[in-house]
Amino acid sequence: MVQTTPLWEVFIRPRNGLSHKHVGSIHAADEVLALQAARDVYTRRGEGNSIWVVRSADIHASDPDQAAENFEPTADKIYRHPTFYDIPEEVGHM
Amino acid sequence: MAVWEALVELADDHLVLGHRVSEWCGHAPMLEEDLAMPNMALDVIGTARTLYTRAGELEGKGRDEDAIAYLRNEREYRNCLLVERPNEDFAHTMLRQLYFAAFMKAFWDAALSSADDVVRGVAGKAGKEMAYHIRHAGEWVIRLGDGTEQSARRMRDAVEALSIYVDELFDSSDAAQAAEAAGVLPKRSEMRAAFDKVIGDVFSEALLELPAVPYGQRGGRSGQHGEGLGHMLAEMQSLHRAHPGAAW
Amino acid sequence: MYSQGLIGADGRTTESEEFLARFQARIDAEEKIEPTDAMPEGYRRTLVRQIGQHAHSEIVGMLPEGNWITRAPSLRRKAALLAKVQDEGGHGLYLYCAAETLGVSREEMTEELLTGKAKYSSIFNYPTLSWADIGIIGWLVDGAAIMNQIPLCRCSYGPYARAMIRVCKEESFHQRQGYELCMSLAFGTPEQKAMVQDALNRWWWPSIMMFGPHDADSQHSDQSMAWKIKRFSNDELRQKFIDATVPQAEYLGLTLPDPDLKWNEEKGGYDHGPIDWSEFWRVVKGQGPMARDRIKARKKAWDEGAWVREAALAHAEKRRARKMAAE
Ligand SMILES: [Fe+2]
Ligand SMILES: [Fe+2]
Numbered sequence: 001m002v003q004t005t006p007l008w009e010v011f012i013r014p015r016n017g018l019s020h021k022h023v024g025s026i027h028a029a030d031e032v033l034a035l036q037a038a039r040d041v042y043t044r045r046g047e048g049n050s051i052w053v054v055r056s057a058d059i060h061a062s063d064p065d066q067a068a069e070n071f072e073p074t075a076d077k078i079y080r081h082p083t084f085y086d087i088p089e090e091v092g093h094m
Numbered sequence: 095m096a097v098w099e100a101l102v103e104l105a106d107d108h109l110v111l112g113h114r115v116s117e118w119c120g121h122a123p124m125l126e127e128d129l130a131m132p133n134m135a136l137d138v139i140g141t142a143r144t145l146y147t148r149a150g151e152l153e154g155k156g157r158d159e160d161a162i163a164y165l166r167n168e169r170e171y172r173n174c175l176l177v178e179r180p181n182e183d184f185a186h187t188m189l190r191q192l193y194f195a196a197f198m199k200a201f202w203d204a205a206l207s208s209a210d211d212v213v214r215g216v217a218g219k220a221g222k223e224m225a226y227h228i229r230h231a232g233e234w235v236i237r238l239g240d241g242t243e244q245s246a247r248r249m250r251d252a253v254e255a256l257s258i259y260v261d262e263l264f265d266s267s268d269a270a271q272a273a274e275a276a277g278v279l280p281k282r283s284e285m286r287a288a289f290d291k292v293i294g295d296v297f298s299e300a301l302l303e304l305p306a307v308p309y310g311q312r313g314g315r316s317g318q319h320g321e322g323l324g325h326m327l328a329e330m331q332s333l334h335r336a337h338p339g340a341a342w
Numbered sequence: 343m344y345s346q347g348l349i350g351a352d353g354r355t356t357e358s359e360e361f362l363a364r365f366q367a368r369i370d371a372e373e374k375i376e377p378t379d380a381m382p383e384g385y386r387r388t389l390v391r392q393i394g395q396h397a398h399s400e401i402v403g404m405l406p407e408g409n410w411i412t413r414a415p416s417l418r419r420k421a422a423l424l425a426k427v428q429d430e431g432g433h434g435l436y437l438y439c440a441a442e443t444l445g446v447s448r449e450e451m452t453e454e455l456l457t458g459k460a461k462y463s464s465i466f467n468y469p470t471l472s473w474a475d476i477g478i479i480g481w482l483v484d485g486a487a488i489m490n491q492i493p494l495c496r497c498s499y500g501p502y503a504r505a506m507i508r509v510c511k512e513e514s515f516h517q518r519q520g521y522e523l524c525m526s527l528a529f530g531t532p533e534q535k536a537m538v539q540d541a542l543n544r545w546w547w548p549s550i551m552m553f554g555p556h557d558a559d560s561q562h563s564d565q566s567m568a569w570k571i572k573r574f575s576n577d578e579l580r581q582k583f584i585d586a587t588v589p590q591a592e593y594l595g596l597t598l599p600d601p602d603l604k605w606n607e608e609k610g611g612y613d614h615g616p617i618d619w620s621e622f623w624r625v626v627k628g629q630g631p632m633a634r635d636r637i638k639a640r641k642k643a644w645d646e647g648a649w650v651r652e653a654a655l656a657h658a659e660k661r662r663a664r665k666m667a668a669e
Contacts, residue, residue: 025439029654037126064378116411120404123647125435132428143417160416184650241653334415340531342416
């Protein structure tokens with residue numbers, strides 16, 4: 001049985017003021033090497049100024065089979081959106 | 095001895111090391127290192143290019159970076175012996191990088207106040223690169239030193255093989271002394287404390303012993319190299335020399 | 343293309359008609375499929391093979407060009423080539439990670455490459471015999487790769503499409519540096535010009551074979567098209583490539599080694615001479631001039647790197663234990 005090197009997900013912040021965004025994955029034995037690998041692989045063209053790495057195994061994802069019950073009930077709550085409310089034009093931008 | 099010759103020495107260190115590291119490309123122990131090592135090679139090759147170009151300007155005979163890099167033989171190369179040592183294995187390669195970067199980080203920091211604009215520019219860029227090389231190579235030295243029995247043995251072998259080339263880093267040739275006197279380059283002997291601190295910290299985490307070096311090998315600055323450098327240059331220069339005057 | 347148009351979709355599935363129809367409806371609506379989504383086993387298997395083959399090709403592709411890093415004739419070219427070969431390693435890495443979202447590990451895929459179970463693009467089984475090969479590979483091989491990879495950015499499988507977007511951003515530098523390198527030779531000394539013509543003569547046919555067999559001879563392509571894993575047929579892509587390349591060769595003053603190559607006004611594209619498919623199949627089946635050497639080199643790197651990977655894992659384990667003890 002081959003020993004496998006853990007997989008990590010890499011998140012990069014392109015510049016201050018933006019959120020970290022998932023850019024891909026790398027393999028590394030620990031978090032220090034993971035950060036270095038992420039730097040060497042994913043920031044070779046000035047892609048960012050901050051890196052997060054998270055072990056892929058530590059990510060908990062919602063179940064796609066529950067997608068309907070999770071995300072569809074929101075569809076008819078249209079009163080949560082500003083366009084639901086009519087404000088006369090003469091009131092101005094609101 | 096002139097200042098430009100000291101810049102050639104420095105450039106030779108970077109090109110020869112970059113060439114050695116580039117030999118790994120496509121053959122690294124893991125894909126992540128196949129990306130990391132070219133990054134390190136590109137850093138030092140970039141520094142070599144700027145320094146050769148500057149040396150050519152100061153010399154004033156119209157030589158560009160390629161004329162200096164490709165048209166000198168091994169007796170004319172002035173790199174220190176450490177950087178030409180063969181890759182051997184990943185342990186040797188990482189330790190060689192750590193030794194070099196630990197020295198150069200201190201050197202570039204001191205060169206930030208150089209009297210030469212180009213050297214100051216290089217110092218700003220290369221100092222940061224060396225800081226990363228220290229981290230990258232240092233973390234590997236720690237992992238290999240305190241990893242498995244085999245990796246620890248290989249790491250000790252690397253220390254045994256490479257530590258005899260460390261002292262030469264701190265020597266200043268006649269050319270270097272001229273550059274130091276002109277305020278262009280910092281005094282090499284002054285880097286010792288910073289170097290020892292970096293190496294001491296990494297070695298203690300890596301469970302490696304600081305070796306006693308009874309006799310440091312020297313000779314690179316006067317063109318007395320190991321046998322490997324001639325082969326490296328023969329390979330590096332073969333195509334360029336086969337087409338004199340051609341542009342690429 | 344890096345899959346040589348050879349990976350047909352493997353349609354065998356055990357899913358119900360209804361499930362397959364629902365899946366197909368999502369594909370038809372241009373919805374992307376993501377790793378945790380339900381998907382037909384055949385779709386998953388086809389992707390694992392295609393992405394794996396694509397990844398292996400990038401990795402093996404480092405070797406022919408890597409062969410010239412230490413001999414690059416100027417420092418500028420040395421830096422560009424090193425960065426280019428490094429990128430190819432990156433492409434392999436992105437692609438292995440994309441395949442891993444489908445439940446195979448990089449170690450398993452590597453094992454398949456090294457035991458010859460998995461294929462990679464046959465183009466990399468030819469040797470790089472001169473410096474001009476580096477220019478020609480960038481111009482033609484990367485050029486052909488781009489032709490194929492741009493439509494893959496819209497592939498139905500999300501992680502593959504995203505990896506391809508990143509890859510395509512990097513590829514355009516590859517083709518441009520290759521063409522520029524060819525320019526330096528084609529407009530250089532007579533020896534340099536002869537060198538680049540010779541390289542073109544050797545690489546032209548293998549390059550157009552990269553698109554795989556003619557549509558009429560390629561099996562299972564329909565299912566891949568239906569699943570939107572593949573977006574254009576082999577012949578469509580090959581035609582696009584040839585039409586783009588002919589004027590580029592003319593600019594360089596180089597001759598493409600195909601006496602039958604001529605403009606066809608009616609179809610608005612070039613006709614080309616017959617392709618030697620016996621050579622193609624020979625190379626695909628592992629009889630290429632460099633096939634053994636390529637796998638041997640990869641195996642050597644992998645085997646000799648084992649102690650490094652093990653040491654990193656062992657150290658990580660020690661750290662974890664120390665941290666636990668300290669808490
Ligand atoms: Fe690529
Ligand atoms: Fe490429």
